[in-house]
Amino acid sequence: xxxxxxxxxxxxxxxxxxxxxxxxxxxxxxxxxxxxxxxxxxxxxxxxxxxxxxxxxxxxxxxxxxxxxxxxxxxxxxxxxxxxxxxxxxxxxxxxxxxxxxxxxxxxxxxxxxxxxxxxxxxxxxxxxxxxxxxxxxxxxxxxxxxxxxxxxxxxxxxxxxxxxxxxxxxxxxxxxxxxxxxxxxxxxxxxxxxxxxxxxxxxxxxxxxxxxxxxxxxxxxxxxxxxxxxxxxxxxxxxxxxxxxxxxxxxxxxxxxxxxxxxxxxxxxxxxxxxxxxxxxxxxxxxxxxxxxxxxxxxxxxxxxxxxxxxxxxxxxxxxxxxxxxxxxxxxxxxxxxxxxxxxxxxxxxxxxxxxxxxxxxxxxxxxxxxxxxxxxxxxxxxxxx
Numbered sequence: 001x002x003x004x005x006x007x008x009x010x011x012x013x014x015x016x017x018x019x020x021x022x023x024x025x026x027x028x029x030x031x032x033x034x035x036x037x038x039x040x041x042x043x044x045x046x047x048x049x050x051x052x053x054x055x056x057x058x059x060x061x062x063x064x065x066x067x068x069x070x071x072x073x074x075x076x077x078x079x080x081x082x083x084x085x086x087x088x089x090x091x092x093x094x095x096x097x098x099x100x101x102x103x104x105x106x107x108x109x110x111x112x113x114x115x116x117x118x119x120x121x122x123x124x125x126x127x128x129x130x131x132x133x134x135x136x137x138x139x140x141x142x143x144x145x146x147x148x149x150x151x152x153x154x155x156x157x158x159x160x161x162x163x164x165x166x167x168x169x170x171x172x173x174x175x176x177x178x179x180x181x182x183x184x185x186x187x188x189x190x191x192x193x194x195x196x197x198x199x200x201x202x203x204x205x206x207x208x209x210x211x212x213x214x215x216x217x218x219x220x221x222x223x224x225x226x227x228x229x230x231x232x233x234x235x236x237x238x239x240x241x242x243x244x245x246x247x248x249x250x251x252x253x254x255x256x257x258x259x260x261x262x263x264x265x266x267x268x269x270x271x272x273x274x275x276x277x278x279x280x281x282x283x284x285x286x287x288x289x290x291x292x293x294x295x296x297x298x299x300x301x302x303x304x305x306x307x308x309x310x311x312x313x314x315x316x317x318x319x320x321x322x323x324x325x326x327x328x329x330x331x332x333x334x335x336x337x338x339x340x341x342x343x344x345x346x347x348x349x350x351x352x353x354x355x356x357x358x359x360x361x362x363x364x365x366x367x368x369x370x371x372x373x374x375x376x377x378x379x380x381x382x383x384x385x386x387x
Contacts, residue, residue, distance in 0.1 A: 056216070
């Protein structure tokens with residue numbers, strides 16, 4: 001108890017030196033929590049967007065389908081039979097037919113991926129209801145990034161070409177019925193969505209699909225030859241990207257923390273050098289060397305406690321504001337599952353771990369120079385002689 005009282009008295013008596021260290025360390029607290037919260041918020045938003053727009057509860061793929069290889073699309077389709085129609089009828093699965101094609105906006109040539117989906121589906125947020133309409137034309141919906149690439153607007157007609165099941169080329173005009181805003185590039189970039197029955201008719205692939213989007217209630221694994229891809233597999237790229245960003249952020253956060261801890265270390269070294277007579281007096285009054293070491297260690301560790309309090313005073317209002325209003329970076333189209341405005345997420349675990357790491361690090365940094373006290377002779381210390 002006496003160590004705590006003496007440490008507190010010495011810290012408050014140090015005045016400006018103490019508050020400079022506390023301010024620097026509090027800034028480290030706020031920056032570390034802010035950056036990690038921003039990454040966690042991006043991860044949560046990305047997973048939510050992927051789930052709502054593309055993944056749902058997982059997907060069933062045709063064995064030949066490879067989403068990264070358009071050359072496989074020609075053969076990656078199968079008949080919707082077995083137990084699958086039951087899942088589709090009960091709204092547990094939505095069939096999607098994927099076909100490679102070409103668009104000719106304003107006479108230009110651009111490779112596209114045609115995706116057919118049921119007009120009445122509600123499993124993903126895609127505005128498929130806009131695909132309903134005049135049976136004499138092919139309604140289509142595209143994302144804002146695809147619209148920018150095609151230089152197309154709602155109500156435009158665009159000529160497209162595709163190959164049917166026999167490899168023969170065919171062409172038709174599609175009508176842009178809706179342009180949607182989506183932060184998932186794999187739903188937007190290079191994608192044109194049309195009615196499933198229309199695309200099946202256009203390609204001659206009646207009652208066939210390339211994959212199925214399934215709901216969270218779908219509990220089966222592989223079904224009738226279709227390969228089940230769970231949500232964790234479909235969001236793996238985002239997870240790996242977030243881990244890479246966390247790793248890079250930890251380096252910057254580590255540098256910032258080292259700078260703050262270096263200030264505490266220098267303060268402790270200077271304090272021990274200037275307070276040798278005080279140290280000798282403590283020992284002469286009967287305190288053991290390690291009790292005196294404890295005083296100086298507690299003093300250094302207390303910087304982190306005061307810093308946490310100071311950081312909370314200006315950090316909590318900032319974090320609350322960002323949590324509700326987000327932060328807009330204006331990065332534009334980067335081809336990532338990244339919203340224009342990110343909303344940081346600050347979990348209790350993040351805050352506790354950050355505080356614990358900083359307190360432990362500050363305690364260790366304070367203890368290292370304080371070890372010298374254990375080797376000092378009381379007589380030399382009283383005379384102000386440094387060993």
